[in-house]
Amino acid sequence: MDALDRRIINELQGGFPVCEYPYREVAERLGCTETELITRIGGMLDDGLLTRFGPLFHAEHMGGALSLCAMSVPQDRFEAVAATVNDFPEVAHNYQRDHAMNMWFVLATETRAAQQVAIDGIEARTGLQVFNLPKLEEFYVGLHFEV
Amino acid sequence: MSAASQACLDEGFQELDRRIVVAAQSGLPLDPRPYHRLAAELGVAPERVMERINAMLADGRIRRIGVVPNHYRLGYVANGMSVWDVADESIGELGRAVGQLDFVSHCYHRPRQLPDWPYNLFAMVHGRSREEVEALVARIADLLGERQRQHAILFSTRILKKTGLRLGG
Numbered sequence: 001m002d003a004l005d006r007r008i009i010n011e012l013q014g015g016f017p018v019c020e021y022p023y024r025e026v027a028e029r030l031g032c033t034e035t036e037l038i039t040r041i042g043g044m045l046d047d048g049l050l051t052r053f054g055p056l057f058h059a060e061h062m063g064g065a066l067s068l069c070a071m072s073v074p075q076d077r078f079e080a081v082a083a084t085v086n087d088f089p090e091v092a093h094n095y096q097r098d099h100a101m102n103m104w105f106v107l108a109t110e111t112r113a114a115q116q117v118a119i120d121g122i123e124a125r126t127g128l129q130v131f132n133l134p135k136l137e138e139f140y141v142g143l144h145f146e147v
Numbered sequence: 148m149s150a151a152s153q154a155c156l157d158e159g160f161q162e163l164d165r166r167i168v169v170a171a172q173s174g175l176p177l178d179p180r181p182y183h184r185l186a187a188e189l190g191v192a193p194e195r196v197m198e199r200i201n202a203m204l205a206d207g208r209i210r211r212i213g214v215v216p217n218h219y220r221l222g223y224v225a226n227g228m229s230v231w232d233v234a235d236e237s238i239g240e241l242g243r244a245v246g247q248l249d250f251v252s253h254c255y256h257r258p259r260q261l262p263d264w265p266y267n268l269f270a271m272v273h274g275r276s277r278e279e280v281e282a283l284v285a286r287i288a289d290l291l292g293e294r295q296r297q298h299a300i301l302f303s304t305r306i307l308k309k310t311g312l313r314l315g316g
Binding site for chain 1: 183220253299
């Protein structure tokens with residue numbers, strides 16, 4: 001990652017134009033060429049420095065349902081339960097965290113009803129309680145990582 | 148325009164919007180004219196695609212267009228979910244105040260699950276080390292003062308699964 005990569009990351013966390021030649025417009029602001037910008041973005045995606053480039057959709061506004069769920073999994077069953085939970089395609093992310101409530105996953109479904117079906121399925125297959133913590137209000141989302 | 152033809156138009160937009168989302172969710176084409184490229188894939192006019200993307204930006208279905216950096220690779224290796232027990236009647240005011248802090252990436256009101264889970268305010272904090280995250284969380288504690296009854300930081304120790312959120316085609 002060099003100085004131009006850093007400037008591209010900082011610039012493109014803010015937004016990207018919607019016009020015929022958007023890369024050209026951004027390249028002019030950054031003082032590089034359109035081709036160079038496209039190549040750099042592609043390179044950083046391939047390299048894993050960027051996880052995504054494109055429109056970031058708001059799942060609930062698109063009509064989908066998201067929820068954060070937590071489980072308290074006994075340590076000696078942790079790996080097996082993780083495999084069972086991850087097996088559900090509705091589970092988008094799953095993190096281990098250092099707390100009695102040690103497994104935290106995001107359920108992404110097209111409807112609320114499908115969300116409940118997934119929760120019931122996870123409880124049935126693991127024998128553990130799933131604490132469903134859907135967001136009631138969003139105060140802020142978005143982070144600018146200055147690099 | 149009659150109500151019926153307006154409804155028909157809305158439905159047509161929704162169908163096109165969904166096709167645009169499905170086509171773009173893996174990423175914007177790395178092509179000098181990315182919206183024209185999407186339009187060609189979808190078989191619609193580029194102007195329509197840009198107009199619908201602008202409409203989705205305006206109504207919040209698209210949060211923004213841009214890059215998502217891999218924060219681990221940028222050195223932000225510590226990820227602490229700070230959780231707070233605050234009075235429900237003041238959560239709006241407190242949540243907005245915490246959400247405005249520049250180091251908080253996500254801030255939500257979520258339900259308690261008593262007696263197992265007493266926390267109703269969630270604020271995600273990223274840092275280069277656990278110590279840095281703990282110092283940032285201490286700033287939230289200062290801001291909330293006596294209005295928070297208890298709090299905890301849940302550091303992530305392992306990513307067990309991470310896939311994008313995807314709409315089906």
